[in-house]
Amino acid sequence: MIYAPRLPRLGVFDVWRDAARALASNDVAADSVNWAMEEACDTLFGQGAALPAARAMTVPKEFIPLAKLVCASRATGAHDLLYRVLLRCRNTPHLLNNRADPQVQQLTALAKHVRRDMHKMKAFVRFREVTPQGSNRRQFLSWFEPDHRIEELIAGFFVRRFADMDWVIVTPEVTTRFDCGTLSHEALASDRMALSDDTEDLWRTYYANTFNPARLKIKAMQSEMPKKYWKNLPEADLIPDMIAQAEARVLQMQQTAPTVPPLRAARILGRLPARPEQARGQKPD
Amino acid sequence: MAKMNLQEKLAVLSDAAKYDASCASSGTTRRNSAGGKGLGSTEGSGICHAYTPDGRCISLLKILMTNFCIYDCAYCINRVSSQVQRARFTVEEVVHLTTEFYRRNYIEGLFLSSGIIKSPDDTMADMVRIARELREVHHFRGYIHLKTIPDAAPELIEQAGLLADRLSMNMELPTDAGLRTYAPEKNAEEIRRAMGRVHERKLAARDQTHSGRRGAKFAPAGQSTQLIVGADGANDATILQSSTRLYSSYKLKRVYYSAFSPIPDSTAALPLIKPPLVREHRLYQADWLMRFYGYEATEIASATTGGMLDLTVDPKLAWALANRQVFPVDVNRAGKEMLLRVPGFGTKSVARILSARRNGALGYGDLTRIGALVNKAKPFITTRDWSPGSMTDAENLRARFAPKPEQLSLL
Structure with a gap:
């Protein structure tokens, strides 16, 4: 008998958990389960057999946070692997602590990718102000393209941080709204939005000036801020010129002869209280 | 001179602040504004919101309140004898930049430093005013790092520690002799005394009061400092010895190492060099070994040549090979x-x-x-x-x- 649980775009963890509990508590082997997202529904297995009634079962407490992350993964076979590890956890309670186990290692790697995707979303979402005239709450809008299905996992971060304003984060598949203190998600296909606001000029000024041209480390930048994010970052189109001019700027600094101190320098230094214990201009020991 | 607008000031005062390596925004108390009042949150680990092509992260808005300065430190772009353009932010301008950048998710908070104007007390008082305005008027719950001025009055440092997450004072040169030569107005003893006072004040904040309540948190993300590498003649063993002293005596959270980097309008007293980036990297690795791997500075020094870390292999491998x-x-x-x-x-x-x-x-x-x-x-x-x-x-x-x-x- 083949079971084919279908996972929705929103609330995927809850549906996976209920199905996995029903299957695992009845000892259904992993090879008899075909996990798939709803939109990718194929006709080969259809809806599969009806799930059996769930019986009581326990899982190690580290499993739940891991499962929430892995359920958001777009990697092929993620939900299947999660179920396989769940089955093995029943007989091997400390399985998840064994990173040398190939399945555990794969599962933690999947979770790590999702966690990194969440971290990058916290970092690289850029809000643009869209407050209409006369509104008593400020309103902000952002477009972001995450790798995994993390919209629900990440929303709490933005709620805890930006609760005194209304905001919307649009991704290609989900729109997250925070409106007058209420959070909602909607599975909605959207096209990329090109957004900007006035404060971006100040931000770009800051970005360009906080860069030190004498320390060019392009690889270090790109490993942390891969190019795929650049098109939605208001500062990123400055990067090519910053890199191109860096060497010339440093050369200029080195070739410019030291200037004469401004007149006020001597006046100001003369006014400072003398420090008897340290003579000025003494050579290091 | 025509009055500078906000964008022009920001260009000058962020350029002037970038030689400070610290950008950490982690390890403070957890706060949020989910209740609907106030702005911002801190949740343990910091977030780098952007990276510039120098590979450094942008986590905080790192600016000087002003780059006017009455000191004459040879390595510094803002020294009194430099011809660099000068500017000064108002309190409102810093608050505006911090909160508007924060709302757009560009930053985790503010790292405010300053040149010394008039006197250490005047400068510190202005910086405290900015932090207070952010915390008390705008209920800003993001991260604040204040550079503290060693000679400032203890009351001002007290207020700074209650408002900020992190305080820092930069030693800049690893030896007292180097400091005397290149930063004649700074005083190593005074900096260490000030670090000691901050450390003791942090310890006191941990004690319970007679009513059993804990005192207000004081600089919950600790204090840090920076050492410039390659400006004076100090070797790596000396630098690591200095760091050990700072970590053990004042329980610093971090010592940052900053490769001496070319500045516009340099002084004849300190010729510009190519910044020793690999050396800086090796020092950070050695620092990590001391803090997380149980190595003593003397053990690391024993695997160096003439007190300098091996540039081709990392210090842990160097120790293993030796x-x-x-x-x-x-x-x-x-x-x-x-x-x-x-x-x-x-x-x-x-x-x-x-x-x-x-x-x-x-x-x-x-x-x-x-x-x-x-x-x-x-x-x-x-x-x-x-x-x-x-x-x-x-x-x-x-x-x-x-x-x-x-x-x-x-x-």
């Missing part, structure tokens, strides 16, 4: 301290090894899955199915790890 008599280490039996000394094993790998080997003896392949750098570790370990044989003591072992020579660029 102390081969303690290797190979049996991965299945060795204690944590010894596993931490194996090149290629990080703190995470070691924790995973200790946990995984309860399930049975580990083999070579297990270590790869655990995430250890096995290629680096293999001359120094034995596992269930691996023994390095004569590799550990081979004469060409160092050459295995040294990178191939490459053409150097002119700068």
Whole structure:
């Protein structure tokens, strides 16, 4: 008998958990389960057999946070692997602590990718102000393209941080709204939005000036801020010129002869209280 | 001179602040504004919101309140004798930039530093006013790092510590003699005394009051400092010794190492050099070994040449190559301290090894899955199915790890 649980775009963890509990508590082997997202529904297995009634079962407490992350993964076979590890956890309670186990290692790697995707979303979402005239709450809008299905996992971060304003984060598949203190998600296909606001000029000024041209480390930048994010970052189109001019700027600094101190320098230094214990201009020991 | 607008001031005052390496926004108390009042949150780990092509992260809005300065530190772009353009933010301007950048998710908070104007007390008082305005008027719950001025009155430092997450004072030069030569207005003793006062005040904040309540948190993310590398003649062993003293005496959270970097309008007293970036990197690695791997500064120094860290191999590998008599280490039996000394094993790998080997003896392949750098570790370990044989003591072992020579660029 083949079971084919279908996972929705929103609330995927809850549906996976209920199905996995029903299957695992009845000892259904992993090879008899075909996990798939709803939109990718194929006709080969259809809806599969009806799930059996769930019986009581326990899982190690580290499993739940891991499962929430892995359920958001777009990697092929993620939900299947999660179920396989769940089955093995029943007989091997400390399985998840064994990173040398190939399945555990794969599962933690999947979770790590999702966690990194969440971290990058916290970092690289850029809000643009869209407050209409006369509104008593400020309103902000952002477009972001995450790798995994993390919209629900990440929303709490933005709620805890930006609760005194209304905001919307649009991704290609989900729109997250925070409106007058209420959070909602909607599975909605959207096209990329090109957004900007006035404060971006100040931000770009800051970005360009906080860069030190004498320390060019392009690889270090790109490993942390891969190019795929650049098109939605208001500062990123400055990067090519910053890199191109860096060497010339440093050369200029080195070739410019030291200037004469401004007149006020001597006046100001003369006014400072003398420090008897340290003579000025003494050579290091 | 025409009045500068906000954008022009921001250009000058962020350019003037960038030589401070610190951008950490982690390790403070957890706060949020989910209740609907106030702005911002801190949740343990910091977030880098952007990276510039110098590979450094932008986590905080790092600016000077003003780059006017009455001191004459040779390495500094803002010294009184420099012809650099000067500017000064108003309190409102700094608050505006911080909160508007924060709302757009550009930053985690503010790192405010300043040149010394009029007197240390006047400067510190203005910086405290900015922090107070952010915290008390705008209910800003993001991260604030204030540079403290060592000579400022203790009351001002007290207020700064209650408003900010982190306080820092930059030593800048690793030796007192270097400081006397290149930063004649600074006083090493005074900086250390001020660090000591902040440390004691932090300890006092931990004590309970007579009513059993805890005192208000004081600089919950601790204090840090910065040492410039390559400006004076101090060698790496001296620098690491200075760091050890700072970590142990004042319980600093971090010592930052900043390779001396060319500045516009340099002084004849301190010629510009190519910033020693590899040396800076090796110092950070050595610093990590002291803080997380149980190495003493003297042990690291014992594997240096003339007090300078090896630039071609990292300090942990250098120590292992110089102390081969303690290797190979049996991965299945060795204690944590010894596993931490194996090149290629990080703190995470070691924790995973200790946990995984309860399930049975580990083999070579297990270590790869655990995430250890096995290629680096293999001359120094034995596992269930691996023994390095004569590799550990081979004469060409160092050459295995040294990178191939490459053409150097002119700068």
